[in-house]
Amino acid sequence: MSNSVSNKPDLDDSTNVNMDAAAAKRENHMFTEGAEPLSLWVILGSALVVLIAGGVLFGGNVFDYKNFVKKGYIRKAAPNASGGGAKPKLAIVAYKAIGKKVYDSCSTCHQPGGEGNTAFPPLADSEWVTGPSLRPAMIILQGLHKPIMVNGKRYEGVMPTMGDGMDAKKLAGVLNYIRNSFGNKADKLITVEMAEDALLVSKERGSGPVTAEELNEKYNRELKGAELAMDTPVDPKTLEPAAAE
Numbered sequence: 001m002s003n004s005v006s007n008k009p010d011l012d013d014s015t016n017v018n019m020d021a022a023a024a025k026r027e028n029h030m031f032t033e034g035a036e037p038l039s040l041w042v043i044l045g046s047a048l049v050v051l052i053a054g055g056v057l058f059g060g061n062v063f064d065y066k067n068f069v070k071k072g073y074i075r076k077a078a079p080n081a082s083g084g085g086a087k088p089k090l091a092i093v094a095y096k097a098i099g100k101k102v103y104d105s106c107s108t109c110h111q112p113g114g115e116g117n118t119a120f121p122p123l124a125d126s127e128w129v130t131g132p133s134l135r136p137a138m139i140i141l142q143g144l145h146k147p148i149m150v151n152g153k154r155y156e157g158v159m160p161t162m163g164d165g166m167d168a169k170k171l172a173g174v175l176n177y178i179r180n181s182f183g184n185k186a187d188k189l190i191t192v193e194m195a196e197d198a199l200l201v202s203k204e205r206g207s208g209p210v211t212a213e214e215l216n217e218k219y220n221r222e223l224k225g226a227e228l229a230m231d232t233p234v235d236p237k238t239l240e241p242a243a244a245e
């Protein structure tokens with residue numbers, strides 16, 4: 001048996017003889033270009049890219065869909081989608097809901113029920129609230145000082161400006177709230193567009209409290225803008241009229 005094997009090539013021998021050289025050769029060529037193991041920095045760098053793209057860093061703003069959309073572009077609702085947003089509400093309800101929150105900053109002085117007290121005039125049943133709408137808008141944006149008669153009673157205090165952070169939506173909201181609460185009933189809705197008129201007038205005048213006299217001389221008018229019926233369905237967040245079904 002062992003003899004018959006001897007004239008065949010010894011596989012073990014031939015591999016053993018060349019093993020060192022072959023191994024060295026293999027090792028030299030083991031990592032051809034592009035296939036090297038990744039360095040730690042490459043791995044960390046990639047992780048960073050993924051985190052940014054995923055919006056984990058930068059609060060998700062970097063790849064916000066809005067950044068890629070032309071300004072003024074209005075996305076159309078998908079067919080049969082009911083606007084995709086919140087359910088429409090009646091304009092007066094939606095505006096007052098926003099205004100009620102703003103009124104929290106007024107109620108410490110004018111009281112939650114708008115009845116006022118000896119130091120602070122009432123908003124209930126006040127001509128300054130339900131009369132020409134630029135006047136209460138200017139009081140809120142500028143602040144008010146010097147004597148003012150409210151319901152036959154004289155007040156002479158100082159109201160600070162409430163205009164900080166007051167955008168048109170909040171201003172329209174709080175105006176509709178005070179004009180349609182505490183037993184008050186205004187006949188018109190103050191729209192966001194009308195509130196923008198007030199913001200413009202206030203900006204042109206410059207900061208500093210107004211007086212009752214100044215309000216009557218210069219700002220005794222209604223806010224300008226297209227009228228909107230109080231029962232128009234609007235989006236409760238944007239206050240935009242909801243599209244007809």
Ligand code: HEC
Nearest residue numbers: 106109121122123126128144145146155156157158159162
């Ligand atoms: C720090 C107390 C204070 C806060 C807060 C305040 N007011 Fe006044 N408000 C006054 C005072 C005082 C007067 C009267 C000023 C004067 O005598 O000239 C006044 C007057 C008014 C008037 C005119 C008089 C009347 O009673 O109708 C209106 C309208 C009014 N405030 C609305 C608001 C609204 C709306 C807010 C919240 C956005 C607000 N005020 C927040 C103190 C305040």
